Amino acid sequence: MNKAITDGILFMPPAFANGLDMWSSGDGTPGSDSYAGAANAAFVPADPEFGGCLELQKTESTQKLRYMGETPLLPGCYLQIRARIKAVSGNLPSVRIAGWAGAGGGDHVNGVVEVGPTVTLASYGDVVEIAAIVGSGARGGVDMAWGLEAIYGHFGLDLTGPNGGVLRIDDIEITDVTKLFVLDMMGRVDIRDFGAIGDGSTDNTAAFTAADLAANGRRLFVPAGDYYLGETVSLLSPVEFVGTVSMPADKMLLLTKGFDLPTYIAAFGNEELAFRKAFQALLNNVDHESLDMGGRKITVTGPIDMQAAVPNKASYATRRVLRNGQFTAAESTAWDTEIVTSQATYDPNDARILTNVTNIANVPVGALVTGDGVGREIYVQSKNTGAGEITLSAPLYDAAGTQTYEFHGFKYMLDFSGFSQLNQFSISDVEVQCNSLCSGIRLAPSGQTFSLRDCFISRPMDRGLTSIGAGCQGMLIDRCQFLSAEEPLDVEDRKTIALNANANDVKLRNNRATRFKHFAMLAGDNSMVIGNHFFQGDSVANGVRTAGLVIAGTYTCATITGNYVDNCFIEWTNEHDPSPAFIDGFSFSSMSITDNIFLASAVAPWFSYIVVKPYGAGHFLNGVTVNGNNFRAINGTIDRAERVDTSFAELNFSRIRDVTYTGNAYHGVDKKAASPLRLRYLQGTAAQNWVIDTDGELPFLGRARAVDAVVALGEIFNEQSAVKHAMPYARPEEGSDKSQVILTWDEATHGEVSVTVRVDI
The missing domain is CATH 2.60.120.260 (Galactose-binding domain-like)
Known part of the structure; x- marks a missing residue:
C-alpha cells in the first residue's frame, strides 16, 4: 500500500x-x-x-x-x-x-x-x-x-x-x-494501527472500535500484548487473537462474527474467564442464539455462578443454547459443601416457611434442608435475612414446632440459582464431568422449559441436576446420561440423586442413569417419563433396593411408559403434602404406568416394583392404570410386584376408585395381581354360600370391592345332583380383610365358576 x-x-x-x-x-x-x-x-x-x-x-x-x-x-x-x-x-x-x-x-x-x-x-x-x-x-x-x-x-x-x-x-x-x-496487514486490520497499546492498563476501547469500523469485512488482528478495554466493545468483524484482552466484570466483549468459545478463550487467555465472558455476551444480544463450545474441554476450579457472569441480568426469558463441549472439575476447596446448623420454627398452616431461623445469614440459598419430618429434596428457595424467614421449595410432612435443621450447600459446576427467573435455556451435547468433586447443574428458582439434550452428567458428588423452586416448569430432559460416582457402593450406602423437579409438565425421555440412590424425584403434576433406563443394583444377595423414580404428590396426572426399571422401583409418595383436602375425591390419583420393563436380580422377597407410600390417614387410589408391564425377578423370586409401604400410614381401601391393573406379565413373582381379577373357583361339596378368596392377587392387597361377572363353567348341581339354572348373588368385601367374595345360591350347590373381581368400584 x-x-x-x-x-x-x-x-x-x-x-x-x-x-x-x-x-x-x-x-x-x-x-x-x-x-x-x-x-x-x-x-x-x-x-x-x-x-x-x-x-x-x-x-x-x-x-x-x-x-x-x-x-x-x-x-x-x-x-x-x-x-x-x-x-x-x-x-x-x-x-x-x-x-x-x-x-x-x-x-x-x-x-x-x-x-x-x-x-x-x-x-x-x-x-x-x-x-x-x-x-x-x-x-x-x-x-x-x-x-x-x-x-x-x-x-x-x-x-x-x-x-x-x-x-x-x-x-x-x-x-x-x-x-x-504489508505482510502483517494483508487481509486484516491491526488494532495497533488505530492506537491500541497492549500494556495491560491503557484503555483501548476507542482503538478497537475504530479498527472494527475500518475493517469493512476484513479480519481484525490483535497482536501480542494485554489490551485493556474499559468499556463494552461490540465488534462486527471476525477477530484473530494472538494477544489477549482484559476488562471489568460488568463490561462485555461482543464478538458478533465467529461467536464461539474457542475465540473467547483466545481473547481472554483463561478458559473459565472466557466462558463467563462468552455466556455474558450470549445473554446480551450478540446476534447469536447459541454458544458453541467448539468441542473444547474446560477445566473448572470452582462453581460457575451463571448470573454473576451477567451482572446486568437478574432474569432472562429469550431462548438461548449452550452446546458442544465439556466441563471438568479440578481439585479445589471451592467445591467443599457448606453445612450450616440452625434452629427454626415450622407451622403447617404456613407450609413453605421456616421462621425464627438462627444463623440465617450463613444459610445458603439453594441448600438442601434436613431434619425430623423433612421430606426428600427440600431446598431453600429464598430467604429474608431481616425477618429471619426461609422459603422452602415444598412443605414438610411432620415438623411442627421448633427444632434444629441442617442446611447442606452443595456446590454446582453450572449454577443458575442467582437468576430470579430463567426461561427457555437449553444445554445440548455437553458433558458436565464432576469427578466426584461437585454437583452438576442447579436451576433458577423460577422459570420455564429448561432443556437438557444429549448431555452427560458424570460422577456428581451429591446431585446431578437440582431444582430449588419452580425453575423446572416444563423442563425437558432428553437422551441424556447420568453416570453415578457411587457405582462401587452397595445400594444402602448411596446418597446421590440424578435429578429432581418441583413444578409441573416435566418430561424425561430416553435417558439412562446408573446406580444412583434415586434417578429422579418429581414433585409436580403432569409429568411424562418415557423410554428411560435407570438401574440401581449391587452384588449383595437379597439386598435392599431404593426407588429409581419417586413421584411426590397425590393428584399427579403422570404418565410412566416404556421405561426399563432395573433393580429399583417406582415410589409414589405424598411426603411433601401429608394432609391434602381430598377435594373432589382426589388422593393418590391420576397415574398411568404402562408398557414398562421391570427387572430385578437377587433381591429380598419383599421387594416390589411399584410402591405407594402414604403420609397421613385417609389416602386412597383414584384413577390409576397399571397395564402391559413386564415384571420379572431372576436369581430368586419376589412376593408381589406392587405393595403399600405402611411406615407412616395405611391406604383407605374402602375408597379406591377407577383402578385398572391388567395385561401385565409376571416371571419370578408369586402373586400376580390384576383388577379386574378373573378367578376360577371349584366348589367340591354342596353349599349355599361359596367363599371365594382373592388370595392376595388384588393390587396392593386391596379389598374385593366389586364383582363384575360370575360365569358357570359347566353345570351347577344341587345336593340331589339336579342341574340348577338359577344364578347366585355376590357379596363383596367379605372376610377379616375384606378380600373375599361370597356367592349365595338359592340352595346348596356345587360346581365351578369364573368370577371377575375388582379392587375398585
Missing part, C-alpha cells in the same frame, strides 16, 4: 531551494518563526555531496527544523522521515528526526513520542543518514506511534548537544513505507 500512488496524497516537503519560509525554527505550527532571513541559516546551491542544501549553525540547546506544512497521517499508513547531514566546522552536535503531532482544530497531541533515535556526529565532511518511522500503531520498527488522535504532523529534525557547530542538511524526504508492514 502506498497512499502517494493510490490516493495521490502528497507527503514530500518542498526542497530548500524553494525558499526557507516553509521551514520553522519552532514546532512548525502557524505563526512560528521561519528560517527565511535568519542569521544562522542559508541555502547553499552547490554542495559536492548534496547539490542544493541548507547550511545551519546551531545556536540553541535544541535547534529545531520543522516543515510548516501539515503532513497528513492516516490509520494504517506509515511514513518514514529521512535526512542526510554532515558537519562542516565547529562543535560536533547530535541529530535526530523529530516532529510535532497535530490533532483536529490545530491542537497538540500530548503524551506521544515525537523524536526518533539520536545519532552523534563524529567527524567533519562525513555524510550521516538519519531516519525514523511515524504512524498510528505501535508496530515493530515504528519509532513514533501517535495513535488515532493525531491526524497530521510537522516533521523535520533536532540538533542537540554543544552549540556553535555548522552543518549542511540535504533536502528532507517523507515517504510512505506502509509496504514494510
